Amino acid sequence: MTAKRILGRAVMVALLVLGALVILLPFFWMLSLSLKPADEIFAPGIDFLPSRPEWRNYAKAFQEIQLFQFLKNGAIVCGAILFFQILFAVPCAYALAHRRFLARGAIFGLVIAGLLVPYHVTAIPVFLGLAQAGLLNTYSALVIPFVASVFGIFLFRQFFASLSTDLIDAARIDGLSETAIVWRIAFPLAWPAASAFAVFSVVAHWNDLFWPLIAVSDPNLATPPRGILYFRDEEAGSDFGPLMAAATVITAPLVLGFLLAQRKFIQGITASGLKG
Numbered sequence: 001m002t003a004k005r006i007l008g009r010a011v012m013v014a015l016l017v018l019g020a021l022v023i024l025l026p027f028f029w030m031l032s033l034s035l036k037p038a039d040e041i042f043a044p045g046i047d048f049l050p051s052r053p054e055w056r057n058y059a060k061a062f063q064e065i066q067l068f069q070f071l072k073n074g075a076i077v078c079g080a081i082l083f084f085q086i087l088f089a090v091p092c093a094y095a096l097a098h099r100r101f102l103a104r105g106a107i108f109g110l111v112i113a114g115l116l117v118p119y120h121v122t123a124i125p126v127f128l129g130l131a132q133a134g135l136l137n138t139y140s141a142l143v144i145p146f147v148a149s150v151f152g153i154f155l156f157r158q159f160f161a162s163l164s165t166d167l168i169d170a171a172r173i174d175g176l177s178e179t180a181i182v183w184r185i186a187f188p189l190a191w192p193a194a195s196a197f198a199v200f201s202v203v204a205h206w207n208d209l210f211w212p213l214i215a216v217s218d219p220n221l222a223t224p225p226r227g228i229l230y231f232r233d234e235e236a237g238s239d240f241g242p243l244m245a246a247a248t249v250i251t252a253p254l255v256l257g258f259l260l261a262q263r264k265f266i267q268g269i270t271a272s273g274l275k276g
Helices: 003-034 056-064 067-098 104-114 119-132 139-146 150-161 165-173 178-189 191-206 210-215 224-231 240-272
Strands: none
Touching: 003 240, 056 067, 056 240, 067 104, 067 139, 067 150, 067 178, 067 191, 067 224, 067 240, 104 150, 119 139, 119 210, 139 210, 150 191, 165 178, 178 191, 191 240, 210 224, 224 240
């Protein structure tokens, strides 16, 4: 290996480390504040290590708000959304990849166009529809608007398009129905894509504040980001130590989940982009 290549790799590694530090800095600062006593949080200067760890901030985080309830709500909502998104996206993606029908290309074009439309655009008509149906302040209000995912359809379609047509034809010759092919052959092969999509879906809806803020007002239905707002007090202000402790607890499941699924996540992203 030449000196030029070694220098190039060293520069690349240095840039990657620098980028990682920039991205992780807010998380380190959040963890640091969650362990600091109140007098050190507003002290002048920047010190990442507290002089005396204030573990009581974590106890207060669970005492001041219903943190367990918010975490449970987040798990229920994200789990339900992911279940229905996969239930609808997988058959749709399979049909776009391996079925011949009229206007298939146009429908896929609409899916691509749907990726360009943020859900905030449709928030008002969806809110009014749920209000007319009497579904506001329910788990249904948090789940129904997201059960159909154009991103999920696109991601799975890209993965299914890379599957051999000979495999699909062999399954049809063996007498399997299209539904059986979808769930017994195509979907098990798409676990990497499913893992990647699960990471995107759970992170997006676990961290979502916009929709829970307008769809529910009952504290017992609040998702984690919505629940964090209950630390705010109009007279006393925010208690930043327990607030950062609660934010750390809420962030931890996402970090752990990604670390467990990172290999499948990378495989899914790579495989889904192999063939258009």
